Amino acid sequence: MAYALQQLINGVSLGMIYGLIAVGYTMVYGIIGMINFAHGDIFMIGAFVSLIALLLLSAGGLMEGPAAILLVLVISVAITGLYGWAVERVAYRPLRGSFRLAPLISAIGISIVLQNFVQVAQGARPKPSEAVISGGIELMREGDFTVQLTYVQILIIALTLAVLAIFTVLVTRTRLGRAMRACEQDRRMASLLGIDTDRTISLTFVIGAALASVAGTMYLLRYGVIDFYIGFLAGVKAFTAAVLGGIGSLPGAVLGGLLIGLIETFWSAYFSVQYKDVAAFSILVITLIFLPTGLLGRQEVEKV
Amino acid sequence: MIAALREAAIAAAVAFGLFVLLVGLKTEPGSAGTLILRERFGDVALLCGLVFTGRLLMALWRARRAAVEPGAPTRLAALTGRLGSWLAPALLATALLLPWLPGIGRSELDLGILVLTYVMLGWGLNIVVGLAGLLDLGYVAFYAVGAYAYALLAQYFGLSFWICLPLAGILAAFWGVLLGFPVLRLRGDYLAIVTLAFGEIIRVVLVNWTELTGGPNGISGIPRPSFFGLPFSMGGEEGSFAAVFGLEPSPSHRVIFLYYLILCLALLTNWVTLRLRRQPLGRAWEAMREDEIACRALGINLTATKLSAFALGAMFGGFAGAFFATRQAFISPESFTFIESAIILAIVVLGGLGSQLGVAIAAIVMIGGFELFREFDEWRMLIFGGVMVAIMVLRPRGLVGTRTPTIALGERRKISAELVQEGRG
Numbered sequence: 001m002a003y004a005l006q007q008l009i010n011g012v013s014l015g016m017i018y019g020l021i022a023v024g025y026t027m028v029y030g031i032i033g034m035i036n037f038a039h040g041d042i043f044m045i046g047a048f049v050s051l052i053a054l055l056l057l058s059a060g061g062l063m064e065g066p067a068a069i070l071l072v073l074v075i076s077v078a079i080t081g082l083y084g085w086a087v088e089r090v091a092y093r094p095l096r097g098s099f100r101l102a103p104l105i106s107a108i109g110i111s112i113v114l115q116n117f118v119q120v121a122q123g124a125r126p127k128p129s130e131a132v133i134s135g136g137i138e139l140m141r142e143g144d145f146t147v148q149l150t151y152v153q154i155l156i157i158a159l160t161l162a163v164l165a166i167f168t169v170l171v172t173r174t175r176l177g178r179a180m181r182a183c184e185q186d187r188r189m190a191s192l193l194g195i196d197t198d199r200t201i202s203l204t205f206v207i208g209a210a211l212a213s214v215a216g217t218m219y220l221l222r223y224g225v226i227d228f229y230i231g232f233l234a235g236v237k238a239f240t241a242a243v244l245g246g247i248g249s250l251p252g253a254v255l256g257g258l259l260i261g262l263i264e265t266f267w268s269a270y271f272s273v274q275y276k277d278v279a280a281f282s283i284l285v286i287t288l289i290f291l292p293t294g295l296l297g298r299q300e301v302e303k304v
Numbered sequence: 305m306i307a308a309l310r311e312a313a314i315a316a317a318v319a320f321g322l323f324v325l326l327v328g329l330k331t332e333p334g335s336a337g338t339l340i341l342r343e344r345f346g347d348v349a350l351l352c353g354l355v356f357t358g359r360l361l362m363a364l365w366r367a368r369r370a371a372v373e374p375g376a377p378t379r380l381a382a383l384t385g386r387l388g389s390w391l392a393p394a395l396l397a398t399a400l401l402l403p404w405l406p407g408i409g410r411s412e413l414d415l416g417i418l419v420l421t422y423v424m425l426g427w428g429l430n431i432v433v434g435l436a437g438l439l440d441l442g443y444v445a446f447y448a449v450g451a452y453a454y455a456l457l458a459q460y461f462g463l464s465f466w467i468c469l470p471l472a473g474i475l476a477a478f479w480g481v482l483l484g485f486p487v488l489r490l491r492g493d494y495l496a497i498v499t500l501a502f503g504e505i506i507r508v509v510l511v512n513w514t515e516l517t518g519g520p521n522g523i524s525g526i527p528r529p530s531f532f533g534l535p536f537s538m539g540g541e542e543g544s545f546a547a548v549f550g551l552e553p554s555p556s557h558r559v560i561f562l563y564y565l566i567l568c569l570a571l572l573t574n575w576v577t578l579r580l581r582r583q584p585l586g587r588a589w590e591a592m593r594e595d596e597i598a599c600r601a602l603g604i605n606l607t608a609t610k611l612s613a614f615a616l617g618a619m620f621g622g623f624a625g626a627f628f629a630t631r632q633a634f635i636s637p638e639s640f641t642f643i644e645s646a647i648i649l650a651i652v653v654l655g656g657l658g659s660q661l662g663v664a665i666a667a668i669v670m671i672g673g674f675e676l677f678r679e680f681d682e683w684r685m686l687i688f689g690g691v692m693v694a695i696m697v698l699r700p701r702g703l704v705g706t707r708t709p710t711i712a713l714g715e716r717r718k719i720s721a722e723l724v725q726e727g728r729g
Contacts, residue, residue: 051331052326052331055329055340056325075325079324082318082321083322091696091697094697095696099701101439104493104496106696108650109690109691109693110689110693112685112688115689116682116685117686118326119685120686121326121330122331127339128338236497236500236501239497240501274508274511278508281505284498284501285501285502288490292489292494
C-alpha cells in the first residue's frame with residue numbers, strides 16, 4: 001500500500017513533465033497539422049539552458065533557493081522560446097504548402113541538428129547537477145518503508161498547475177488565444193478575417209517551446225542528470241501522451257501525460273525496469289489501433 | 305541595402321540569444337564531482353558574425369534575384385532528366401568495373417560496399433515510402449531482424465550464409481507483415497511515429513534479451529561468407545577458393561567477392577522494383593500513394609496492397625541485414641539505432657521519392673560525403689542534419705524532381721514532381 005502510494009506520487013510528478021511537453025505537440029498539430037519531431041529536443045535545450053543558468057547563478061553566489069529557481073525558469077523560458085521561434089522560421093515556414101512529408105523530414109533534420117549542436121557545444125557526457133532543493137515531507141510509514149513527498153515533487157506539481165492555468169487563460173481569454181483557435185479551425189478563413197497567421201503560428205511554437213522548457217527545468221531539478229539525448233525518449237513518450245489524450249485537445253494532452261507517467265512508473269515498479277520504454281511504445285500502438293482519436297479527441301472526417 | 309542590414313542585425317541578435325548560454329558557457333566536470341563553467345564568448349561573437357554576414361549575403365542575393373523571373377528550378381530539373389538517360393548506364397558500368405579500376409584499393413572497395421549497402425536499403429525503403437507512400441521511420445528494424453536472423457541461425461544451428469540469406473529475408477518479411485497489420489488504418493504522420501516506436505521496441509528487446517542476443521555486447525564471430533561453399537582462407541589449402549581457381553591467396557578476394565555480392569543484391573532489389581512497377585501490384589501501390597479513397601472505390605484491396613509493400617520492403621531490408629552481419633562478423637544493437645533509419649529515409653527523400661536513380665545518387669553523395677568528414681567526427685552529424693533541412697527547404701522534391709509515368713495512354717511524357725502527391729498515406 002505504502003509502496004503503491006509512493007509510486008503514485010512519482011508517477012504523477014513524472015506525468016506532469018510529459019504533459020507539459022505533450023501540450024506543445026498537440027498545439028502545433030492542431031494549428032498546422034504536422035508532428036513537430038524536434039519538440040523533444042527543444043525540451044532538452046530547455047534542460048541544458050536551465051543547468052547553465054543555475055550554475056551561473058550559484059557561481060555568482062547571487063541567489064539562493066526559490067528566487068534563484070524562478071530566475072532560472074525565466075531565463076530558460078526566454079531562450080528556449082527563442083529556439084522554438086528560430087526553428088519554425090528556418091525549417092518549417094518555408095515548407096508551408098509543400099507536400100506532407102516535407103515538414104516532417106525537415107523536423108527530423110532539426111532534431112539531429114539540435115542534438116548534435118548540444119553535443120558539440122557541451123560535450124557528450126551526462127551532466128550531473130547538485131540538488132538545489134532537498135528534503136521532503138514524510139507522509140506515512142509502513143514497516144521500514146516511508147512514503148515521501150519531496151519538495152521538488154511539490155514544486156513540480158504546483159508549478160505545472162500554475163503554468164497550465166496561465167496557459168488556459170491565454171488560450172481561452174486573450175486575443176492571441178482566439179487567433180490561435182481560429183487558425184486551428186480554418187487557416188485561410190482566419191487570414192481573410194485579418195489575422196496574421198504567420199505570426200500566430202510563430203507564437204504557437206514559442207509558447208510550446210516555453211512549456212517544454214519549464215518541463216526541462218523540472219526534469220533537471222527532479223533527476224539531476226541530463227545529457228544531449230534525453231529529448232528523444234521524452235519526445236516520443238510525450239507524443240504518445242498527446243495521442244492517448246486525443247491529438248489536438250489541450251486537456252487531453254495533460255491527461256495523457258499523467259496516464260503515461262503513471263503507467264511507466266507502475267510498470268517499472270512492478271514488472272521490469274528494462275522494458276519500461278517498450279511499455280510506453282506499446283501503449284502508443286494500442287491506442288492508435290483501438291482508439292485512434294484518443295480519449296478526448298474529436299472524430300476526424302475524411303473528405304474527398 | 306538598409307533593409308538587408310537591418311535583417312542581418314536582427315538575425316545576429318537572435319543568434320546571440322541562441323548561443324550566448326549554450327555555446328558561451330561550457331559545463332565541465334570540476335573538482336569534487338561538481339560542474340564548473342568555462343567561458344567561450346569569443347566563439348559566440350564568431351558565430352554571431354557568421355550569421356550576420358550569411359543573412360546579409362542572402363538578403364542581397366535575393367534582392368538581385370528578384371529581377372530574374374522565377375523558372376530556374378525547372379531548367380535544373382530538365383537538366384537532371386537529360387543527364388539521367390546516360391548517367392544510369394555510366395554508374396552501372398563504373399559499379400561493375402570498380403574493383404579493377406586503377407587506384408582502387410582495399411579501403412576504397414570497403415567504402416564501395418558501404419555505399420552499395422545503403423543503395424540497397426534505400427531501394428528497399430523506396431518500395432514502402434516512394435511507391436506505396438507509407439512513411440516508415442523504423443526501417444532499420446528489418447535490417448536488424450535480417451542481421452540477427454543470420455547471426456543466430458549461424459551460431460545456434462550452424463547454417464551457412466547461402467541458406468540463411470533467404471531465411472533472413474523471409475523472417476524480415478514476416479515481421480513486416482506483423483507490423484503492417486496494426487498500422488493499416490493509420491494515416492501519414494501517425495504511421496511514421498508507430499513505425500518509429502516499433503523500431504525502438506525491437507532495439508530495446510535486442511539490448512535486454514541477453515540470453516539470446518548477447519545484449520549490448522552483441523554477437524561476435526559470425527561466419528564469413530564462402531564462395532558458394534569454397535571458403536576464402538589465407539593458407540591456400542585444398543578446397544579453398546584460391547586453391548580451386550589456382551590463384552595466389554589474398555585477402556582482397558573476399559572483399560571483391562563481398563563487393564559483387566552486395567552489388568548483385570542491390571541490382572536484384574532494383575530489378576524487382578522496376579518489374580513490379582509495371583505489374584498490377586506496383587500500379588496499385590502508386591495509385592494508393594496518390595489517393596487511397598479513389599483506390600478503394602476502384603476495388604483495390606488496400607489491406608493486401610499495403611501489407612505486400614511492407615513485406616517486400618522489409619524482405620530487402622532483411623537481405624541487406626544478413627549481408628551486413630556476414631561482412632562485419634560482429635553485430636550489436638548499436639548499429640540499429642533510430643539515426644540509421646533517419647539516414648536511409650534521408651537518402652530516399654533526397655533522391656526524390658520513387659526515383660531509383662535519385663536514390664542511388666543520394667546514397668553515393670550522402671554516404672561518400674559522410675566518410676569524407678570522418679575526421680570531424682562530432683561535427684558530421686550536425687552537418688548531416690543541416691543538409692537534410694537545407695535540401696528540404698531548397699528542393700523539397702529531392703535531387704531528381706521529374707517522373708515518367710510507369711504506364712500511360714499514348715505518348716509517355718515526363719511530368720513535374722509537383723504534380724505528384726506523395727505520402728498522403
